Amino acid sequence: MQKTYDLIVIGAGPAGLIAAGRAAMQGAKVVVLEKMEKPARKLRITGKGRCNITNMRPFNEFIQEITPNPRFLNKAFGSFFNKQIIEILDEMGVETITERGQRVFPASGKAWDVADGLVKWAKKQGAEIYIHCPVTGIIEENKAVKGVKLDDNTEIIAPCLIIATGGKSYPATGSTGDGYRFAEQLGHTIAELRPSLTGIETHPSFPQLNGLNLRNVNASLYVDGKKVDEEFGEVEFTDYGVDGPCILRLSLKAIDAFRSGNKVHFSIDLKPALSNDKLFNRIERDATKGKSYTVNMLLRDLLPSQLVSVFLRHLKLSSLKSAAELTFDERNALINMLKGFNLNMRGHRDWNEAIITAGGISLNEIDSKTMASKLIDGLYFAGEVIDLSGNTGGYNLQIAFSTGWLAGQSAAEKLKER
Numbered sequence: 001m002q003k004t005y006d007l008i009v010i011g012a013g014p015a016g017l018i019a020a021g022r023a024a025m026q027g028a029k030v031v032v033l034e035k036m037e038k039p040a041r042k043l044r045i046t047g048k049g050r051c052n053i054t055n056m057r058p059f060n061e062f063i064q065e066i067t068p069n070p071r072f073l074n075k076a077f078g079s080f081f082n083k084q085i086i087e088i089l090d091e092m093g094v095e096t097i098t099e100r101g102q103r104v105f106p107a108s109g110k111a112w113d114v115a116d117g118l119v120k121w122a123k124k125q126g127a128e129i130y131i132h133c134p135v136t137g138i139i140e141e142n143k144a145v146k147g148v149k150l151d152d153n154t155e156i157i158a159p160c161l162i163i164a165t166g167g168k169s170y171p172a173t174g175s176t177g178d179g180y181r182f183a184e185q186l187g188h189t190i191a192e193l194r195p196s197l198t199g200i201e202t203h204p205s206f207p208q209l210n211g212l213n214l215r216n217v218n219a220s221l222y223v224d225g226k227k228v229d230e231e232f233g234e235v236e237f238t239d240y241g242v243d244g245p246c247i248l249r250l251s252l253k254a255i256d257a258f259r260s261g262n263k264v265h266f267s268i269d270l271k272p273a274l275s276n277d278k279l280f281n282r283i284e285r286d287a288t289k290g291k292s293y294t295v296n297m298l299l300r301d302l303l304p305s306q307l308v309s310v311f312l313r314h315l316k317l318s319s320l321k322s323a324a325e326l327t328f329d330e331r332n333a334l335i336n337m338l339k340g341f342n343l344n345m346r347g348h349r350d351w352n353e354a355i356i357t358a359g360g361i362s363l364n365e366i367d368s369k370t371m372a373s374k375l376i377d378g379l380y381f382a383g384e385v386i387d388l389s390g391n392t393g394g395y396n397l398q399i400a401f402s403t404g405w406l407a408g409q410s411a412a413e414k415l416k417e418r
């Protein structure tokens with residue numbers, strides 16, 4: 001590695017690799033410093049090892065999946081969006097397929113192929129990538145970037161720097177929140193960091209249901225008794241509470257409300273296709289099947305078998321009781337539980353399990369047209385380190401790619417002006 005470059009990129013995740021490649025493509029001498037033993041470790045485990053690369057939803061729908069200010073990404077998405085990342089991967093021999101929900105995956109089903117494709121692409125553009133290179137500090141003089149310090153005190157000098165260190169979640173992948181510390185030391189404000197897209201700890205919890213995945217249910221989120229959002233799809237029971245796509249998508253709103261001291265609960269409609277009346281009629285009809293048709297049989301016809309004993313205990317019903325003998329109140333209680341299986345929030349999973357970090361470097365201090373710091377000359381940001389977060393569905397990686405592209409391009413343009 002040399003001692004001076006035009007541009008240093010900290011972090012060889014998706015944002016850093018795209019940023020480095022884009023800047024090198026325009027003639028900049030670029031080095032990417034990655035602290036782990038391999039580039040893009042997190043990318044390699046995304047989408048349960050399959051990597052949901054991006055989403056093909058139209059722009060207006062796409063940005064609705066991003067908080068807190070999706071319009072901040074207008075220029076970044078305008079410069080580089082879903083089709084462009086697919087083109088780059090295609091150029092590197094990584095074919096993609098679009099699945100349910102417009103989600104794009106590598107055709108091979110391997111996140112590793114995406115990671116290796118991006119590394120090769122960045123190198124092909126001329127970027128140098130070094131592993132085992134933890135940056136420990138940024139050298140700044142008169143509000144301008146001068147370079148970085150590595151853990152062995154080596155100094156690498158460059159007039160431009162992109163912080164692409166990712167968030168704080170899954171720290172074993174290398175994303176330990178260093179970029180927030182660097183930015184803070186340079187005077188930037190960090191919007192409160194919270195784990196997002198993560199499991200919710202509930203009371204009661206049902207460890208005996210661990211692994212039970214409910215499909216086609218509707219999960220509603222209530223804050224202080226008021227419904228604030230809902231999601232249709234899958235909910236998974238865990239030993240601590242609930243997880244799965246619906247819960248992940250509701251998790252940030254739930255976590256924010258919970259951390260503000262509000263009472264939060266989830267209500268799962270196990271039979272969203274049936275109204276209360278329809279359910280009542282169905283139970284009435286089933287009850288005519290004869291005295292030997294027990295409550296246990298009725299519940300087994302309505303629910304996954306693991307949930308039957310939970311219902312019997314909660315409703316204080318004997319499994320051997322004849323369904324025909326259920327009182328009006330008992331039938332109503334059963335229907336209410338089917339339509340609203342309630343779970344109070346008592347906490348959430350931490351950084352080790354959260355898919356992303358909400359919060360980050362304040363958008364007010366970044367120029368959305370360039371991704372440049374408004375405080376320090378030559379400093380740029382890309383990826384999850386910025387106060388932007390997306391839902392599950394490929395949105396977070398697209399944020400990383402697009403902000404990376406714009407940051408790399410802007411840094412290269414600035415270098416040309418010098």
Ligand SMILES: Cc1cc2nc3c(=O)[nH]c(=O)nc-3n(C[C@H](O)[C@H](O)[C@H](O)COP(=O)(O)OP(=O)(O)OC[C@H]3O[C@@H](n4cnc5c(N)ncnc54)[C@H](O)[C@@H]3O)c2cc1C
Nearest residue numbers: 011013014015035046047052135166174383384394396397
């Ligand atoms: C389990 C899991 C599954 C996910 N699945 C998906 C998915 O399918 N689709 C999707 O869109 N999003 C998914 N995400 C989110 C997505 O992976 C992240 O949003 C994305 O990786 C962020 O990219 P980034 O480049 O900003 O940061 P990162 O990918 O976190 O990369 C940052 C890099 O910087 C390096 N670094 C940090 N500090 C230093 C330092 N001081 N010196 C040198 N290097 C440093 C890190 O080692 C790391 O390699 C998933 C996340 C997880 C945890």
